[in-house]
Amino acid sequence: MTQATYLLDTGHTKAQAFAMLQGVLSAIQSGNAGATPPAETAAGMIWVDTDARALKMRNVPNNGWITLGSFASGTFVPAGVNQLTEAQAKDAFSDIYGAVTGQILAAAIDARVRATGAPVNEAVWHPYDMVRVGDGADGLFWDHSLTGNQRYVQTPDFEDGYEYMLRIMGMEWHGYGNKRPTIKGFIEQTGRYASAMAMAGDVEPSTGFHVMIRLLFPRVPSPFFGIEGKIPSGQIRTSTLGGNDRTVSRAEISWADGDTDIRAGKMYLYRRREYISG
Incomplete structure:
Protein backbone atom coordinates (compact mmCIF):
# COMPACT_ATOMS: atom_id res chain seq x y z
CA MET A 1 0.00 0.00 0.00
CA THR A 2 1.33 3.46 -0.88
CA GLN A 3 -0.81 5.86 1.06
CA ALA A 4 0.07 8.64 3.49
CA THR A 5 -1.30 11.48 5.57
CA TYR A 6 -1.69 14.80 3.85
CA LEU A 7 -2.30 16.74 7.09
CA LEU A 8 0.53 19.04 8.15
CA ASP A 9 1.77 18.97 11.74
CA THR A 10 3.43 22.22 12.76
CA GLY A 11 5.11 20.40 15.58
CA HIS A 12 7.17 18.19 13.25
CA THR A 13 10.90 18.37 13.30
CA LYS A 14 12.71 18.87 10.02
CA ALA A 15 13.34 15.14 9.80
CA GLN A 16 9.67 14.34 10.48
CA ALA A 17 8.52 16.93 7.95
CA PHE A 18 10.92 15.50 5.37
CA ALA A 19 9.63 11.96 6.02
CA MET A 20 6.06 13.17 5.68
CA LEU A 21 6.87 14.88 2.38
CA GLN A 22 8.46 11.70 1.08
CA GLY A 23 5.34 9.74 2.03
CA VAL A 24 3.02 12.25 0.37
CA LEU A 25 5.04 12.25 -2.85
CA SER A 26 5.10 8.46 -2.90
CA ALA A 27 1.32 8.34 -2.39
CA ILE A 28 0.75 10.85 -5.19
CA GLN A 29 3.12 8.96 -7.48
CA SER A 30 1.23 5.67 -6.95
CA GLY A 31 -2.26 7.22 -7.15
CA ASN A 32 -2.86 6.44 -3.47
CA ALA A 33 -2.72 2.75 -4.33
CA GLY A 34 -4.06 0.35 -1.76
CA ALA A 35 -6.58 -2.35 -1.02
CA THR A 36 -8.59 0.01 1.18
CA PRO A 37 -9.52 3.68 0.60
CA PRO A 38 -7.18 6.40 1.81
CA ALA A 39 -8.09 7.57 5.30
CA GLU A 40 -7.91 11.22 4.30
CA THR A 41 -9.92 12.17 1.24
CA ALA A 42 -10.66 15.23 -0.88
CA ALA A 43 -12.86 15.95 -3.90
CA GLY A 44 -11.12 14.87 -7.11
CA MET A 45 -8.64 12.59 -5.32
CA ILE A 46 -7.42 9.53 -7.28
CA TRP A 47 -7.30 6.08 -5.71
CA VAL A 48 -5.90 2.95 -7.35
CA ASP A 49 -7.94 0.20 -5.70
CA THR A 50 -5.54 -2.77 -5.76
CA ASP A 51 -8.17 -5.13 -4.34
CA ALA A 52 -10.84 -4.46 -7.00
CA ARG A 53 -8.20 -3.69 -9.66
CA ALA A 54 -9.98 -0.43 -10.44
CA LEU A 55 -9.18 3.26 -10.82
CA LYS A 56 -11.42 5.47 -8.70
CA MET A 57 -11.91 9.19 -8.13
CA ARG A 58 -13.45 10.95 -5.14
CA ASN A 59 -16.71 12.71 -6.03
CA VAL A 60 -17.27 16.47 -5.66
CA PRO A 61 -19.23 16.27 -2.36
CA ASN A 62 -16.34 14.13 -1.03
CA ASN A 63 -18.72 11.46 0.21
CA GLY A 64 -18.09 8.59 -2.23
CA TRP A 65 -15.95 7.10 -4.96
CA ILE A 66 -16.56 7.11 -8.73
CA THR A 67 -15.13 4.11 -10.61
CA LEU A 68 -13.35 5.40 -13.71
CA GLY A 69 -12.37 2.01 -15.06
CA SER A 70 -10.90 -1.43 -14.47
CA PHE A 71 -7.46 -2.90 -15.09
CA ALA A 72 -8.38 -6.40 -13.93
CA SER A 73 -7.89 -7.84 -17.42
CA GLY A 74 -4.35 -6.49 -17.70
CA THR A 75 -5.46 -3.57 -19.86
CA PHE A 76 -7.48 -0.53 -18.84
CA VAL A 77 -11.19 -0.71 -19.66
CA PRO A 78 -13.08 2.59 -19.10
CA ALA A 79 -16.19 2.33 -16.96
CA GLY A 80 -19.54 3.38 -18.37
CA VAL A 81 -18.55 2.65 -21.99
CA ASN A 82 -20.78 0.05 -23.60
CA GLN A 83 -18.69 -2.74 -25.07
CA LEU A 84 -20.32 -4.01 -28.25
CA THR A 85 -20.26 -7.71 -28.99
CA VAL A 120 -25.91 -6.80 -49.61
CA ASN A 121 -23.72 -3.77 -50.32
CA GLU A 122 -26.00 -1.93 -52.72
CA ALA A 123 -23.27 0.46 -53.86
CA VAL A 124 -21.65 -2.34 -55.89
CA TRP A 125 -23.06 -4.53 -58.65
CA HIS A 126 -25.06 -7.41 -57.20
CA PRO A 127 -27.86 -9.76 -58.36
CA TYR A 128 -31.09 -7.77 -58.52
CA ASP A 129 -32.84 -10.27 -56.22
CA MET A 130 -30.09 -10.58 -53.60
CA VAL A 131 -30.91 -9.25 -50.11
CA ARG A 132 -28.13 -10.79 -48.03
CA VAL A 133 -24.76 -12.18 -49.06
CA GLY A 134 -24.98 -15.93 -49.57
CA ASP A 135 -28.78 -16.05 -49.73
CA GLY A 136 -28.59 -18.01 -53.01
CA ALA A 137 -29.82 -15.26 -55.33
CA ASP A 138 -27.84 -15.04 -58.56
CA GLY A 139 -29.90 -12.66 -60.70
CA LEU A 140 -31.13 -15.36 -63.11
CA PHE A 141 -34.48 -14.32 -64.56
CA TRP A 142 -34.71 -16.44 -67.72
CA ASP A 143 -33.48 -19.95 -68.53
CA HIS A 144 -34.37 -21.58 -71.85
CA SER A 145 -34.08 -25.04 -70.27
CA LEU A 146 -37.02 -24.12 -68.02
CA THR A 147 -39.22 -22.03 -70.32
CA GLY A 148 -38.52 -23.38 -73.81
CA ASN A 149 -38.48 -21.21 -76.94
CA GLN A 150 -39.64 -17.62 -76.62
CA ARG A 151 -39.95 -14.84 -79.16
CA TYR A 152 -39.42 -12.11 -76.53
CA VAL A 153 -37.86 -12.19 -73.05
CA GLN A 154 -38.63 -9.43 -70.57
CA THR A 155 -36.53 -8.41 -67.59
CA PRO A 156 -38.02 -7.94 -64.12
CA ASP A 157 -39.36 -4.43 -63.49
CA PHE A 158 -36.78 -1.77 -62.66
CA GLU A 159 -36.90 0.06 -59.32
CA ASP A 160 -36.19 3.71 -58.64
CA GLY A 161 -32.72 4.33 -57.23
CA TYR A 162 -30.88 1.67 -59.23
CA GLU A 163 -29.09 1.29 -62.53
CA TYR A 164 -28.94 -2.14 -64.14
CA MET A 165 -26.62 -4.58 -65.89
CA LEU A 166 -27.88 -7.31 -68.23
CA ARG A 167 -25.87 -10.50 -68.78
CA ILE A 168 -26.82 -12.82 -71.64
CA MET A 169 -25.22 -16.27 -71.81
CA GLY A 170 -25.45 -18.51 -74.86
CA MET A 171 -28.49 -16.90 -76.54
CA GLU A 172 -29.15 -18.72 -79.86
CA TRP A 173 -31.47 -18.83 -82.82
CA HIS A 174 -31.86 -21.54 -85.49
CA GLY A 175 -32.42 -21.02 -89.20
CA TYR A 176 -30.62 -19.46 -92.15
CA GLY A 177 -28.66 -16.25 -92.61
CA ASN A 178 -27.62 -13.95 -89.79
CA LYS A 179 -29.58 -11.95 -87.24
CA ARG A 180 -28.94 -9.21 -84.72
CA PRO A 181 -29.98 -9.44 -81.07
CA THR A 182 -32.01 -6.40 -80.07
CA ILE A 183 -33.24 -4.77 -76.90
CA LYS A 184 -36.11 -2.38 -76.25
CA GLY A 185 -37.19 -0.35 -73.24
CA PHE A 186 -40.80 -0.18 -72.03
CA ILE A 187 -41.81 3.48 -71.65
CA GLU A 188 -43.70 3.88 -68.40
CA GLN A 189 -45.54 7.08 -69.39
CA THR A 190 -46.89 5.80 -72.73
CA GLY A 191 -47.29 2.09 -72.01
CA ARG A 192 -45.41 1.04 -75.14
CA TYR A 193 -41.95 -0.09 -76.13
CA ALA A 194 -39.35 2.24 -77.63
CA SER A 195 -37.61 1.42 -80.89
CA ALA A 196 -35.29 -1.58 -80.79
CA MET A 197 -31.54 -1.15 -80.30
CA ALA A 198 -29.07 -3.59 -81.85
CA MET A 199 -26.73 -5.13 -79.30
CA ALA A 200 -24.13 -6.46 -81.77
CA GLY A 201 -23.39 -7.18 -85.39
CA ASP A 202 -25.01 -10.08 -87.21
CA VAL A 203 -24.85 -13.42 -85.39
CA GLU A 204 -24.88 -16.76 -87.17
CA PRO A 205 -27.56 -19.37 -86.34
CA SER A 206 -26.80 -21.81 -83.49
CA THR A 207 -23.93 -19.58 -82.36
CA GLY A 208 -24.12 -18.74 -78.68
CA PHE A 209 -24.35 -14.99 -78.05
CA HIS A 210 -22.60 -13.82 -74.85
CA VAL A 211 -22.72 -10.22 -73.68
CA MET A 212 -22.84 -7.93 -70.65
CA ILE A 213 -24.48 -4.56 -71.19
CA ARG A 214 -25.25 -1.71 -68.83
CA LEU A 215 -28.76 -0.27 -69.00
CA LEU A 216 -28.03 3.40 -68.50
CA PHE A 217 -30.11 4.88 -65.66
CA PRO A 218 -33.51 3.64 -66.88
CA ARG A 219 -35.37 5.27 -63.97
CA VAL A 220 -33.89 8.75 -64.45
CA PRO A 221 -36.35 10.89 -66.49
CA SER A 222 -34.87 11.49 -69.95
CA PRO A 223 -35.80 11.69 -73.64
CA PHE A 224 -33.50 8.73 -74.35
CA PHE A 225 -32.78 5.14 -73.32
CA GLY A 226 -29.26 3.90 -73.96
CA ILE A 227 -27.07 0.87 -73.33
CA GLU A 228 -23.35 0.23 -73.30
CA GLY A 229 -21.11 -2.73 -72.60
CA LYS A 230 -19.01 -5.57 -73.94
CA ILE A 231 -20.21 -6.59 -77.37
CA PRO A 232 -18.42 -8.64 -80.03
CA SER A 233 -19.05 -6.22 -82.89
CA GLY A 234 -21.49 -3.73 -84.38
CA GLN A 235 -23.00 -0.55 -83.04
CA ILE A 236 -25.23 0.18 -80.08
CA ARG A 237 -27.63 3.03 -80.58
CA THR A 238 -29.93 5.00 -78.30
CA SER A 239 -33.72 4.82 -78.36
CA THR A 240 -35.77 8.02 -78.46
CA LEU A 241 -38.54 7.89 -75.85
CA GLY A 242 -40.72 10.68 -77.22
CA GLY A 243 -40.53 13.10 -74.32
CA ASN A 244 -38.13 14.76 -71.89
CA ASP A 245 -39.56 13.10 -68.78
CA ARG A 246 -39.75 9.48 -69.92
CA THR A 247 -38.64 6.55 -67.73
CA VAL A 248 -38.10 2.90 -68.66
CA SER A 249 -39.65 0.30 -66.37
CA ARG A 250 -38.26 -2.89 -67.97
CA ALA A 251 -36.36 -4.16 -71.01
CA GLU A 252 -37.23 -6.70 -73.69
CA ILE A 253 -34.71 -8.91 -75.50
CA SER A 254 -35.28 -10.60 -78.84
CA TRP A 255 -33.70 -11.61 -82.16
CA ALA A 256 -34.10 -8.91 -84.82
CA ASP A 257 -37.00 -7.32 -82.92
CA GLY A 258 -38.84 -10.60 -82.57
CA ASP A 259 -38.75 -12.19 -86.02
CA THR A 260 -37.58 -15.57 -84.67
CA ASP A 261 -37.52 -17.53 -81.41
CA ILE A 262 -34.78 -17.48 -78.80
CA ARG A 263 -33.89 -21.17 -78.68
CA ALA A 264 -31.14 -21.38 -76.05
CA GLY A 265 -29.44 -19.43 -73.31
CA LYS A 266 -29.75 -17.83 -69.89
CA MET A 267 -30.21 -14.21 -68.82
CA TYR A 268 -29.18 -12.52 -65.58
CA LEU A 269 -29.89 -9.07 -64.15
CA TYR A 270 -27.72 -7.09 -61.75
CA ARG A 271 -28.08 -3.67 -60.19
CA ARG A 272 -26.36 -1.05 -58.03
CA ARG A 273 -27.55 2.00 -56.10
CA GLU A 274 -27.73 5.45 -57.69
CA TYR A 275 -29.06 8.62 -56.07
CA ILE A 276 -30.46 10.48 -59.06
CA SER A 277 -33.83 8.83 -59.52
CA GLY A 278 -34.63 8.34 -55.85
Whole structure:
Protein backbone atom coordinates (compact mmCIF):
# COMPACT_ATOMS: atom_id res chain seq x y z
CA MET A 1 0.00 0.00 0.00
CA THR A 2 1.33 3.46 -0.88
CA GLN A 3 -0.81 5.86 1.06
CA ALA A 4 0.07 8.64 3.49
CA THR A 5 -1.30 11.48 5.57
CA TYR A 6 -1.69 14.80 3.85
CA LEU A 7 -2.30 16.74 7.09
CA LEU A 8 0.53 19.04 8.15
CA ASP A 9 1.77 18.97 11.74
CA THR A 10 3.43 22.22 12.76
CA GLY A 11 5.11 20.40 15.58
CA HIS A 12 7.17 18.19 13.25
CA THR A 13 10.90 18.37 13.30
CA LYS A 14 12.71 18.87 10.02
CA ALA A 15 13.34 15.14 9.80
CA GLN A 16 9.67 14.34 10.48
CA ALA A 17 8.52 16.93 7.95
CA PHE A 18 10.92 15.50 5.37
CA ALA A 19 9.63 11.96 6.02
CA MET A 20 6.06 13.17 5.68
CA LEU A 21 6.87 14.88 2.38
CA GLN A 22 8.46 11.70 1.08
CA GLY A 23 5.34 9.74 2.03
CA VAL A 24 3.02 12.25 0.37
CA LEU A 25 5.04 12.25 -2.85
CA SER A 26 5.10 8.46 -2.90
CA ALA A 27 1.32 8.34 -2.39
CA ILE A 28 0.75 10.85 -5.19
CA GLN A 29 3.12 8.96 -7.48
CA SER A 30 1.23 5.67 -6.95
CA GLY A 31 -2.26 7.22 -7.15
CA ASN A 32 -2.86 6.44 -3.47
CA ALA A 33 -2.72 2.75 -4.33
CA GLY A 34 -4.06 0.35 -1.76
CA ALA A 35 -6.58 -2.35 -1.02
CA THR A 36 -8.59 0.01 1.18
CA PRO A 37 -9.52 3.68 0.60
CA PRO A 38 -7.18 6.40 1.81
CA ALA A 39 -8.09 7.57 5.30
CA GLU A 40 -7.91 11.22 4.30
CA THR A 41 -9.92 12.17 1.24
CA ALA A 42 -10.66 15.23 -0.88
CA ALA A 43 -12.86 15.95 -3.90
CA GLY A 44 -11.12 14.87 -7.11
CA MET A 45 -8.64 12.59 -5.32
CA ILE A 46 -7.42 9.53 -7.28
CA TRP A 47 -7.30 6.08 -5.71
CA VAL A 48 -5.90 2.95 -7.35
CA ASP A 49 -7.94 0.20 -5.70
CA THR A 50 -5.54 -2.77 -5.76
CA ASP A 51 -8.17 -5.13 -4.34
CA ALA A 52 -10.84 -4.46 -7.00
CA ARG A 53 -8.20 -3.69 -9.66
CA ALA A 54 -9.98 -0.43 -10.44
CA LEU A 55 -9.18 3.26 -10.82
CA LYS A 56 -11.42 5.47 -8.70
CA MET A 57 -11.91 9.19 -8.13
CA ARG A 58 -13.45 10.95 -5.14
CA ASN A 59 -16.71 12.71 -6.03
CA VAL A 60 -17.27 16.47 -5.66
CA PRO A 61 -19.23 16.27 -2.36
CA ASN A 62 -16.34 14.13 -1.03
CA ASN A 63 -18.72 11.46 0.21
CA GLY A 64 -18.09 8.59 -2.23
CA TRP A 65 -15.95 7.10 -4.96
CA ILE A 66 -16.56 7.11 -8.73
CA THR A 67 -15.13 4.11 -10.61
CA LEU A 68 -13.35 5.40 -13.71
CA GLY A 69 -12.37 2.01 -15.06
CA SER A 70 -10.90 -1.43 -14.47
CA PHE A 71 -7.46 -2.90 -15.09
CA ALA A 72 -8.38 -6.40 -13.93
CA SER A 73 -7.89 -7.84 -17.42
CA GLY A 74 -4.35 -6.49 -17.70
CA THR A 75 -5.46 -3.57 -19.86
CA PHE A 76 -7.48 -0.53 -18.84
CA VAL A 77 -11.19 -0.71 -19.66
CA PRO A 78 -13.08 2.59 -19.10
CA ALA A 79 -16.19 2.33 -16.96
CA GLY A 80 -19.54 3.38 -18.37
CA VAL A 81 -18.55 2.65 -21.99
CA ASN A 82 -20.78 0.05 -23.60
CA GLN A 83 -18.69 -2.74 -25.07
CA LEU A 84 -20.32 -4.01 -28.25
CA THR A 85 -20.26 -7.71 -28.99
CA GLU A 86 -19.27 -8.97 -32.42
CA ALA A 87 -22.92 -9.72 -33.22
CA GLN A 88 -23.96 -6.18 -32.27
CA ALA A 89 -21.15 -4.63 -34.31
CA LYS A 90 -22.12 -6.67 -37.38
CA ASP A 91 -25.83 -5.82 -37.14
CA ALA A 92 -26.41 -3.18 -39.83
CA PHE A 93 -29.83 -2.35 -38.35
CA SER A 94 -28.69 -1.91 -34.74
CA ASP A 95 -28.87 1.51 -33.06
CA ILE A 96 -26.73 0.48 -30.06
CA TYR A 97 -23.63 2.63 -29.56
CA GLY A 98 -20.42 1.57 -27.85
CA ALA A 99 -16.75 0.71 -28.10
CA VAL A 100 -15.35 -2.16 -30.14
CA THR A 101 -11.97 -3.80 -30.35
CA GLY A 102 -9.99 -3.67 -33.56
CA GLN A 103 -10.68 -7.36 -34.10
CA ILE A 104 -14.44 -6.93 -33.79
CA LEU A 105 -14.37 -3.81 -35.96
CA ALA A 106 -12.50 -5.66 -38.71
CA ALA A 107 -15.00 -8.52 -38.54
CA ALA A 108 -17.92 -6.08 -38.74
CA ILE A 109 -16.48 -4.34 -41.80
CA ASP A 110 -15.86 -7.68 -43.45
CA ALA A 111 -19.43 -8.72 -42.73
CA ARG A 112 -20.87 -5.52 -44.19
CA VAL A 113 -18.92 -5.95 -47.41
CA ARG A 114 -18.93 -9.63 -48.26
CA ALA A 115 -19.43 -12.05 -45.38
CA THR A 116 -22.25 -14.58 -45.63
CA GLY A 117 -25.45 -13.31 -44.06
CA ALA A 118 -24.51 -9.62 -44.26
CA PRO A 119 -26.92 -7.21 -45.98
CA VAL A 120 -25.91 -6.80 -49.61
CA ASN A 121 -23.72 -3.77 -50.32
CA GLU A 122 -26.00 -1.93 -52.72
CA ALA A 123 -23.27 0.46 -53.86
CA VAL A 124 -21.65 -2.34 -55.89
CA TRP A 125 -23.06 -4.53 -58.65
CA HIS A 126 -25.06 -7.41 -57.20
CA PRO A 127 -27.86 -9.76 -58.36
CA TYR A 128 -31.09 -7.77 -58.52
CA ASP A 129 -32.84 -10.27 -56.22
CA MET A 130 -30.09 -10.58 -53.60
CA VAL A 131 -30.91 -9.25 -50.11
CA ARG A 132 -28.13 -10.79 -48.03
CA VAL A 133 -24.76 -12.18 -49.06
CA GLY A 134 -24.98 -15.93 -49.57
CA ASP A 135 -28.78 -16.05 -49.73
CA GLY A 136 -28.59 -18.01 -53.01
CA ALA A 137 -29.82 -15.26 -55.33
CA ASP A 138 -27.84 -15.04 -58.56
CA GLY A 139 -29.90 -12.66 -60.70
CA LEU A 140 -31.13 -15.36 -63.11
CA PHE A 141 -34.48 -14.32 -64.56
CA TRP A 142 -34.71 -16.44 -67.72
CA ASP A 143 -33.48 -19.95 -68.53
CA HIS A 144 -34.37 -21.58 -71.85
CA SER A 145 -34.08 -25.04 -70.27
CA LEU A 146 -37.02 -24.12 -68.02
CA THR A 147 -39.22 -22.03 -70.32
CA GLY A 148 -38.52 -23.38 -73.81
CA ASN A 149 -38.48 -21.21 -76.94
CA GLN A 150 -39.64 -17.62 -76.62
CA ARG A 151 -39.95 -14.84 -79.16
CA TYR A 152 -39.42 -12.11 -76.53
CA VAL A 153 -37.86 -12.19 -73.05
CA GLN A 154 -38.63 -9.43 -70.57
CA THR A 155 -36.53 -8.41 -67.59
CA PRO A 156 -38.02 -7.94 -64.12
CA ASP A 157 -39.36 -4.43 -63.49
CA PHE A 158 -36.78 -1.77 -62.66
CA GLU A 159 -36.90 0.06 -59.32
CA ASP A 160 -36.19 3.71 -58.64
CA GLY A 161 -32.72 4.33 -57.23
CA TYR A 162 -30.88 1.67 -59.23
CA GLU A 163 -29.09 1.29 -62.53
CA TYR A 164 -28.94 -2.14 -64.14
CA MET A 165 -26.62 -4.58 -65.89
CA LEU A 166 -27.88 -7.31 -68.23
CA ARG A 167 -25.87 -10.50 -68.78
CA ILE A 168 -26.82 -12.82 -71.64
CA MET A 169 -25.22 -16.27 -71.81
CA GLY A 170 -25.45 -18.51 -74.86
CA MET A 171 -28.49 -16.90 -76.54
CA GLU A 172 -29.15 -18.72 -79.86
CA TRP A 173 -31.47 -18.83 -82.82
CA HIS A 174 -31.86 -21.54 -85.49
CA GLY A 175 -32.42 -21.02 -89.20
CA TYR A 176 -30.62 -19.46 -92.15
CA GLY A 177 -28.66 -16.25 -92.61
CA ASN A 178 -27.62 -13.95 -89.79
CA LYS A 179 -29.58 -11.95 -87.24
CA ARG A 180 -28.94 -9.21 -84.72
CA PRO A 181 -29.98 -9.44 -81.07
CA THR A 182 -32.01 -6.40 -80.07
CA ILE A 183 -33.24 -4.77 -76.90
CA LYS A 184 -36.11 -2.38 -76.25
CA GLY A 185 -37.19 -0.35 -73.24
CA PHE A 186 -40.80 -0.18 -72.03
CA ILE A 187 -41.81 3.48 -71.65
CA GLU A 188 -43.70 3.88 -68.40
CA GLN A 189 -45.54 7.08 -69.39
CA THR A 190 -46.89 5.80 -72.73
CA GLY A 191 -47.29 2.09 -72.01
CA ARG A 192 -45.41 1.04 -75.14
CA TYR A 193 -41.95 -0.09 -76.13
CA ALA A 194 -39.35 2.24 -77.63
CA SER A 195 -37.61 1.42 -80.89
CA ALA A 196 -35.29 -1.58 -80.79
CA MET A 197 -31.54 -1.15 -80.30
CA ALA A 198 -29.07 -3.59 -81.85
CA MET A 199 -26.73 -5.13 -79.30
CA ALA A 200 -24.13 -6.46 -81.77
CA GLY A 201 -23.39 -7.18 -85.39
CA ASP A 202 -25.01 -10.08 -87.21
CA VAL A 203 -24.85 -13.42 -85.39
CA GLU A 204 -24.88 -16.76 -87.17
CA PRO A 205 -27.56 -19.37 -86.34
CA SER A 206 -26.80 -21.81 -83.49
CA THR A 207 -23.93 -19.58 -82.36
CA GLY A 208 -24.12 -18.74 -78.68
CA PHE A 209 -24.35 -14.99 -78.05
CA HIS A 210 -22.60 -13.82 -74.85
CA VAL A 211 -22.72 -10.22 -73.68
CA MET A 212 -22.84 -7.93 -70.65
CA ILE A 213 -24.48 -4.56 -71.19
CA ARG A 214 -25.25 -1.71 -68.83
CA LEU A 215 -28.76 -0.27 -69.00
CA LEU A 216 -28.03 3.40 -68.50
CA PHE A 217 -30.11 4.88 -65.66
CA PRO A 218 -33.51 3.64 -66.88
CA ARG A 219 -35.37 5.27 -63.97
CA VAL A 220 -33.89 8.75 -64.45
CA PRO A 221 -36.35 10.89 -66.49
CA SER A 222 -34.87 11.49 -69.95
CA PRO A 223 -35.80 11.69 -73.64
CA PHE A 224 -33.50 8.73 -74.35
CA PHE A 225 -32.78 5.14 -73.32
CA GLY A 226 -29.26 3.90 -73.96
CA ILE A 227 -27.07 0.87 -73.33
CA GLU A 228 -23.35 0.23 -73.30
CA GLY A 229 -21.11 -2.73 -72.60
CA LYS A 230 -19.01 -5.57 -73.94
CA ILE A 231 -20.21 -6.59 -77.37
CA PRO A 232 -18.42 -8.64 -80.03
CA SER A 233 -19.05 -6.22 -82.89
CA GLY A 234 -21.49 -3.73 -84.38
CA GLN A 235 -23.00 -0.55 -83.04
CA ILE A 236 -25.23 0.18 -80.08
CA ARG A 237 -27.63 3.03 -80.58
CA THR A 238 -29.93 5.00 -78.30
CA SER A 239 -33.72 4.82 -78.36
CA THR A 240 -35.77 8.02 -78.46
CA LEU A 241 -38.54 7.89 -75.85
CA GLY A 242 -40.72 10.68 -77.22
CA GLY A 243 -40.53 13.10 -74.32
CA ASN A 244 -38.13 14.76 -71.89
CA ASP A 245 -39.56 13.10 -68.78
CA ARG A 246 -39.75 9.48 -69.92
CA THR A 247 -38.64 6.55 -67.73
CA VAL A 248 -38.10 2.90 -68.66
CA SER A 249 -39.65 0.30 -66.37
CA ARG A 250 -38.26 -2.89 -67.97
CA ALA A 251 -36.36 -4.16 -71.01
CA GLU A 252 -37.23 -6.70 -73.69
CA ILE A 253 -34.71 -8.91 -75.50
CA SER A 254 -35.28 -10.60 -78.84
CA TRP A 255 -33.70 -11.61 -82.16
CA ALA A 256 -34.10 -8.91 -84.82
CA ASP A 257 -37.00 -7.32 -82.92
CA GLY A 258 -38.84 -10.60 -82.57
CA ASP A 259 -38.75 -12.19 -86.02
CA THR A 260 -37.58 -15.57 -84.67
CA ASP A 261 -37.52 -17.53 -81.41
CA ILE A 262 -34.78 -17.48 -78.80
CA ARG A 263 -33.89 -21.17 -78.68
CA ALA A 264 -31.14 -21.38 -76.05
CA GLY A 265 -29.44 -19.43 -73.31
CA LYS A 266 -29.75 -17.83 -69.89
CA MET A 267 -30.21 -14.21 -68.82
CA TYR A 268 -29.18 -12.52 -65.58
CA LEU A 269 -29.89 -9.07 -64.15
CA TYR A 270 -27.72 -7.09 -61.75
CA ARG A 271 -28.08 -3.67 -60.19
CA ARG A 272 -26.36 -1.05 -58.03
CA ARG A 273 -27.55 2.00 -56.10
CA GLU A 274 -27.73 5.45 -57.69
CA TYR A 275 -29.06 8.62 -56.07
CA ILE A 276 -30.46 10.48 -59.06
CA SER A 277 -33.83 8.83 -59.52
CA GLY A 278 -34.63 8.34 -55.85
